[in-house]
Amino acid sequence: MLKPKWLAFLALVLVVVVAFLLLGRWQLTAAFESAGTAADSEAYVEPVPLGELIAPDTWVTDEAAARPIVVEGFLVPGDFGVVEGRLQDGVSGFWVVGHFAVTDDGTTSFGGVDASELPGMPVALGWVADEAQAVQAIASLSAAESNLGSAQTPLVVLAKLEVGQDPVPARDGDPQRILSMSPGQLINTWATEASDYYPAWLLATAGLPVPAPLEGIDVVPIDDSLQIDLLNIFYAIEWLVFCVMAIYIWWRMVRDDYVTDKAEKSDAAVAERVRRELLLELANKRDRER
Amino acid sequence: MARIPTPTEFPTIRKRLRFYQVTSVITGVLLLLLVFEMLLKYIWHVEIELGGPFGFLSLVQEDTVTAINLSRWILIVHGWFYVIYLISCYLLWQKMRWELGWLLALAGGGVVPFLSFITEALITRRTKRLLGEYQEIWDETDDEDARVARVEAELSDEERAALDAKVAEEVRRRQEN
Numbered sequence: 001m002l003k004p005k006w007l008a009f010l011a012l013v014l015v016v017v018v019a020f021l022l023l024g025r026w027q028l029t030a031a032f033e034s035a036g037t038a039a040d041s042e043a044y045v046e047p048v049p050l051g052e053l054i055a056p057d058t059w060v061t062d063e064a065a066a067r068p069i070v071v072e073g074f075l076v077p078g079d080f081g082v083v084e085g086r087l088q089d090g091v092s093g094f095w096v097v098g099h100f101a102v103t104d105d106g107t108t109s110f111g112g113v114d115a116s117e118l119p120g121m122p123v124a125l126g127w128v129a130d131e132a133q134a135v136q137a138i139a140s141l142s143a144a145e146s147n148l149g150s151a152q153t154p155l156v157v158l159a160k161l162e163v164g165q166d167p168v169p170a171r172d173g174d175p176q177r178i179l180s181m182s183p184g185q186l187i188n189t190w191a192t193e194a195s196d197y198y199p200a201w202l203l204a205t206a207g208l209p210v211p212a213p214l215e216g217i218d219v220v221p222i223d224d225s226l227q228i229d230l231l232n233i234f235y236a237i238e239w240l241v242f243c244v245m246a247i248y249i250w251w252r253m254v255r256d257d258y259v260t261d262k263a264e265k266s267d268a269a270v271a272e273r274v275r276r277e278l279l280l281e282l283a284n285k286r287d288r289e290r
Numbered sequence: 291m292a293r294i295p296t297p298t299e300f301p302t303i304r305k306r307l308r309f310y311q312v313t314s315v316i317t318g319v320l321l322l323l324l325v326f327e328m329l330l331k332y333i334w335h336v337e338i339e340l341g342g343p344f345g346f347l348s349l350v351q352e353d354t355v356t357a358i359n360l361s362r363w364i365l366i367v368h369g370w371f372y373v374i375y376l377i378s379c380y381l382l383w384q385k386m387r388w389e390l391g392w393l394l395a396l397a398g399g400g401v402v403p404f405l406s407f408i409t410e411a412l413i414t415r416r417t418k419r420l421l422g423e424y425q426e427i428w429d430e431t432d433d434e435d436a437r438v439a440r441v442e443a444e445l446s447d448e449e450r451a452a453l454d455a456k457v458a459e460e461v462r463r464r465q466e467n
Contacts, residue, residue, distance in 0.1 A: 009390075231362065231365060231366065234366055234369060234370070235369060238369055238370070238373065241373055242373075242376075245376065245380070249380065249393070252384070253390075260293060265465075267461060267465065270461050270464055270465060271457055271458075271461045274457050274460045274461055274464070275453070275457045276434075276438055278453060278456060278457065278460075279438045279441050279442055279453070280434060280437070280438060282441050282453075283437045283438065283440070283441040286441065
């Protein structure tokens with residue numbers, strides 16, 4: 001047990017065990033790192049002023065895309081439109097979109113009194129399954145039955161800032177139909193020009209009128225459920241098994257050595273060996289004498 | 291005299307050698323599958339799908355497997371089978387009373403592609419050769435035992451008493467050291 005050989009071997013085994021444990025820990029951290037919520041998940045819950053993420057004529061960055069924002073402004077009458085092929089709970093339908101004139105983005109107050117003096121951005125207001133009903137909703141919006149807001153009395157809007165999609169050409173039927181949330185394409189349909197444009201669009205969640213039969217657009221939440229990578233867990237367990245094996249092998253070798261040593265050194269064992277040696281000598285002597 | 295396996299252990303050793311041979315071949319094959327899977331995944335970025343929408347076996351872009359991800363199963367099965375392989379190596383190594391280096395060589399044989407097949411052939415040959423040698427040694431011992439028994443039977447009572455005294459004295463002398 002205390003032979004230098006075994007102690008040296010123990011030191012080696014301990015080094016190996018520590019190495020294995022570290023490898024196991026690495027697998028565990030890998031498993032949980034990929035499982036936890038993203039470090040910036042909070043940023044996708046708490047709304048921030050629009051101006052902190054994007055200014056007119058600047059691009060949406062990766063950090064800004066799909067984040068909730070708060071902004072002040074109003075809807076420009078007569079600049080409503082319909083976008084086709086929008087899904088809601090698996091049903092393909094239509095979005096009613098509008099021209100949102102930004103009066104205050106939380107960092108800058110744009111001092112315009114008219115939509116043409118304010119930066120503009122397309123906004124998606126609501127979803128409906130049927131195109132005729134979408135047109136009807138636009139009619140009720142334009143009839144000023146609902147409060148569109150104005151430069152003097154802006155609406156405070158909660159929305160998600162979204163990256164513009166590529167325009168999709170309408171190859172059959174009416175070529176003027178709009179098939180994607182492409183800011184450039186939507187801007188070109190507006191009757192009122194804006195002073196500046198954002199190459200992005202807003203998905204309204206609160207603060208804008210949603211006249212019947214429109215429904216609010218369902219926002220699919222980001223999946224941040226716990227998904228532990230079982231493969232890493234398996235490997236972590238395996239490293240632990242290797243540790244146990246290394247320790248067992250050391251213990252077993254020491255024990256075997258000790259047990260056989262003890263057996264060989266007992267009086268009976270020594271006596272038997274000596275007796276055998278002497279008798280063999282005797283046998284050899286007698287063979288020579290014959 | 292170095293400790294060598296006794297003849298009563300030979301059947302056990304033969305069984306353990308067989309077990310080692312089987313596990314080493316399976317480990318070798320699984321390791322080759324693993325290498326193949328890694329090449330697919332890290333060079334061509336595809337995974338093997340079993341029973342998915344593209345037929346019984348298909349290669350699909352990584353992280354798009356919807357049915358059984360064979361690539362992942364190869365990883366898991368290889369990982370756990372390697373543990374069984376190590377146990378089989380240990381069992382053989384322990385009974386043959388080899389030095390530690392041999393165990394490490396056996397363990398290493400299971401992690402280098404194709405090496406396990408070579409290791410297996412060498413170890414099998416060595417084990418069989420050693421068993422033959424040990425058998426010869428034990429046969430010699432048996433012959434000696436027979437001679438010793440013959441001599442002892444021929445001893446007279448006085449000679450026997452003298453021998454016993456001599457043995458007792460020699461044992462005392464050795465145990466004091």
